[in-house]
Structures are given as structure tokens and as C-alpha cells.
Amino acid sequence: MRRRLPPLEQIEAFIEAAQAPSFRVAAERCALSPAAFSRRIQSFSSYVGLRLFERRPGGLRLTPAGERCLAELKPALLELRRAAASVARRNDEALSVTLSLSHSLAVGWLIPRMDAFRAAHPEIELSLKTQRGASDLRCGEADLGVCFSDIDLTGLVSRPLLSVTVAPVASPEVARSFKARGGRLERHRLLSVSQPPDMWPWWARETGLAAELPSASTCDLLHAMYEMASEGFGVALAAAPTVWPHLENGRLVRLDLPHAAFPGGYHLVAPADRRDRAPVEKVWRWLEFEAERTPDISRARIAA
Structure with missing residues (x-):
């Protein structure tokens, strides 16, 4: 009898846990409570039949078995996401754009400017994905992103945006x-x-x-x-x-x-095939405009 695969959300939870600085952060990225997130990790570990994490100074870390599991599953998940995005991709005239950026940059820089974006481009539906890396760009789930300079941007179109x-x-x-x-x-x-x-x-x-x-x-x-x-x-x-x-x-x-x-600093990034879409070009230019208007902290008022 063929063994059933574990639910996809368990695999996604394991990959987030393996890459995040803590299980709490990984749970937030998956929009789960810590308890629900732990249950997913436990269920996946039971399916694999191996101990995937161990406690070390500074927190939980992958075991050798966990590292092998991550090396096998992460490329497969990215390819699955890429294939799904390709099937669901809208045509080039679609007026929706998905932007990937870190949680801190979304909350502290972009979201306070969203009213200005809607006023400038009411025809574009801009969706946000809060993720620090470039995996959403590589797998097709995001049209463009803002990534810090320590992120591998090989094969993507990029330019400096914010210091x-x-x-x-x-x-x-x-x-x-x-x-x-x-x-x-x-x-x-x-x-x-x-x-x-x-x-x-x-x-x-x-x-x-x-x-x-x-x-x-x-x-x-x-x-x-x-x-x-x-x-x-x-x-x-x-x-x-x-x-x-x-x-x-x-x-x-x-x-x-x-x-x-x-x-380093933040870079504006997009896959080459998405960069040419007219709505992506508009969002790209708007982000450049807002970055030029962002003041340096040296201009902040010093407490009296």
C-alpha cells in the first residue's frame, strides 16, 4: 500500500522552523499560535520517524537528520510553488502586483505610505508578503521585492533602494x-x-x-x-x-x-520576466520615488 504524503502545511512549517531564528518567529510567519505550530512540527517529525531538532545553547537547532530533510524538501517545495504560480499566473495586463519584503520594513516604512500609493495608482491592487529572503521571488509567488544586501540576489534584476x-x-x-x-x-x-x-x-x-x-x-x-x-x-x-x-x-x-x-542596505528586486510588466514597472518607480523622500536618521530631532 502506498504511503500517503504528509500535509503540505506540515512541510512548510518544518522549513520555516529550520530557517527562522526561533519557533516563535516561524509560527508568526505561518500565522499560527505557538501551540498550533508545535503540533505541526511534532506531526511531521512523527511522519519522518526521526528527531529533526535538538536543543543547544541559544535555542533549538537542526539535527543532522533535520539538515538532510531540509536539503531535500526546500528545493521541492520551491519548485511546487513555482509550478502552481505558473498555472495560476494572470496575463500580462493584470493590474495586481505582489510585493515581498521583511516584516520590519513593511510595518515601519511601506504601510505608512500605502495611502499615498493608492492615491497615485488606484488601478493597481498591491498585495504584501512579509518574508525576509528572496524565495517568493524565485518561486513566482511575488512580482518584486525589497531585500537586504545580505540576501542572495543571483539571477534577479536589482538596484540599491534604501541605505x-x-x-x-x-x-x-x-x-x-x-x-x-x-x-x-x-x-x-x-x-x-x-x-x-x-x-x-x-x-x-x-x-x-x-x-x-x-x-x-x-x-x-x-x-x-x-x-x-x-x-x-x-x-x-x-x-x-x-x-x-x-x-x-x-x-x-x-x-x-x-x-x-x-x-549594505535594501535593494529593489524582481525576476526579469516580471520586471517588464507595466504594473510592476509602476510600483517599482513609485518605490524609488518614496525611497528618495525618506530622510536619514541624522535629521531626527534630538531629545532636549
Whole structure:
């Protein structure tokens, strides 16, 4: 009797878990609760009959069996998605465009500009897929994307779009405390993100700060770090352009400390066959226009 394949959502959950910095982030990407996500991983592990993850310092990691499983399944899933997208692809005159970009860039930069996009191009239906890599572009599920420079863009059409600068920010209350306590970071709780790691030591080296900084509390998501800082839990090392909504509404203010340019930046990316579509061209040009209007964090008001 032929053995039935596991449900596709279990395979997708396993691949997300293998690539995400934590199961919590992978569950968010799959729009599942942590409990539901864990059940999918357990069901898939039972189907395979092997231990796919093991606990190590820093969290769960793939076992050798899990690594082999990922190497076999990921290309197959991408090919299946590509085939499905090819079957369902609309003709070249379709006025729908799917844009792939990270969660932090979607929330902190693009979504606040969506009203402007609808005003400029009411004829285009723009859908978003929040994913950090380029797999949605390669498998045909996205028409264009905005990817950070550490993403492999081989075979895709790309151009630089947004540079990234970082600077310490805090809630107005914490900013006042920072100034009253002599402007010393080592006297405050520091907040950072898990990826990329060691951002505070990097910033200190880049800006020539001689003080020895305490270890930072980390968040998986950039937006979660901004929310923690806005609620007064510490000083965050913010990245422009994604921090601007919090600066503009006053929930965060920039401290009287130097900023630094982060290596690399965001690139505008598209598969060559999608780049030529008229609706994609319009979205591409609009994104370029908005990027040119995005201010550098050096222009943010420093807390009095």
C-alpha cells in the first residue's frame, strides 16, 4: 500500500522552523499560535520517524537528520510553488502586483505610505508578503521585492533602494532620565535585535564610544524592540528607515549620541520576466520615488 504524503502545511512549517531564528518567529510567519505550530512540527517529525531538532545553547537547532530533510524538501517545495504560480499566473495586463519584503520594513516604512500609493495608482491592487529572503521571488509567488544586501540576489534584476543608519533612541521619559544621569548608556538597560547580532558593540566601535556597554536584551523582531523602548523598558539601537513612525509620533526620541551607517542596505528586486510588466514597472518607480523622500536618521530631532 502506498504511503500517503504528509500535509503540505506540515512541510512548510518544518522549513520555516529550520530557517527562522526561533519557533516563535516561524509560527508568526505561518500565522499560527505557538501551540498550533508545535503540533505541526511534532506531526511531521512523527511522519519522518526521526528527531529533526535538538536543543543547544541559544535555542533549538537542526539535527543532522533535520539538515538532510531540509536539503531535500526546500528545493521541492520551491519548485511546487513555482509550478502552481505558473498555472495560476494572470496575463500580462493584470493590474495586481505582489510585493515581498521583511516584516520590519513593511510595518515601519511601506504601510505608512500605502495611502499615498493608492492615491497615485488606484488601478493597481498591491498585495504584501512579509518574508525576509528572496524565495517568493524565485518561486513566482511575488512580482518584486525589497531585500537586504545580505540576501542572495543571483539571477534577479536589482538596484540599491534604501541605505540604513542606526542611532540610540528611547521614550521621552527615558531620554530625560538619560540626560539627568549624565548621558551614560551603561546606566540604562539596552535593547537590540537578535539578527544581526552584537549591534551595540558594533555601534560603539563605529562611533568611537570608549565606555564598556552592558549586555543588551534582544528581541526577534525589530518592531517588538521599538514597542519595548516606547513603553520605557530601555534604550534601543534603532535603524532608519523603519523607526520613523515611532519618531514622528513622538513615542521615541533620538538621544544626543552619534549615528552610524550600517553596511549594505535594501535593494529593489524582481525576476526579469516580471520586471517588464507595466504594473510592476509602476510600483517599482513609485518605490524609488518614496525611497528618495525618506530622510536619514541624522535629521531626527534630538531629545532636549
